[in-house]
Amino acid sequence: MSWTDERVETLKRMWAEGQSASAIAKELGGVTRNAVIGKVHRLGLSNRNDEAEAKPAPAPAAEKKPEKKSAPAKPEPAPQPAAAKPDPAPVKEEAPQPAFTPAPRRPIVPAGQPLPPQPSANEISPEALASVREVEKKARKLSLMELTERTCKWPIGDPATDKFWFCGLPSQPGKPYCEAHVGVAFQPMSSRRDRRR
């Protein structure tokens, strides 16, 4: 695969939307997230925050970090100790990438698999329904942003309230749901047939 104008355009768009490199790589196909990141850098849009320069000292001739190896000497006593910052209130938080910020960027996460239609109860077999209820007790209660390729994306609760989350249990390989939810999401026609509604 090569970086055609179209593919680059998609890359730019998704990156601007805050999509992760891996998500973009999956969308494009034929490339790894490394390739995407590499391209992003070459395009010079690595910094998603292209803020108007606010710092008075851009430090133009800043040398790169020391190599992991083959770096015998470090001819760099004390470049600029001025840039140091006390940082009295270090936030030791593991903030997620698309953290819910007040104003600036917008996540727009709904990429991946389409979310399942919350099936009406009368469309599901009693057995399966019981199974789901059971599984919901074990749900990891993940938020939308915490969902990954291998977490069950079955929604639980009312999206209009705080009482809403996703199952989050390990999903079946290649499937968007865990074993139990795959069971109710992908019912064979035979079992659906002739069920009265």
Added chain:
DNA sequence: CCCTGATTCGC
């Protein structure tokens, strides 16, 4: 362990 982006460097 899962994931994220950043960087290097042989190709």
Added chain:
DNA sequence: GCGAATCAGG
């Protein structure tokens, strides 16, 4: 220019 390998971190 490209991207795997690697680094650094949540």
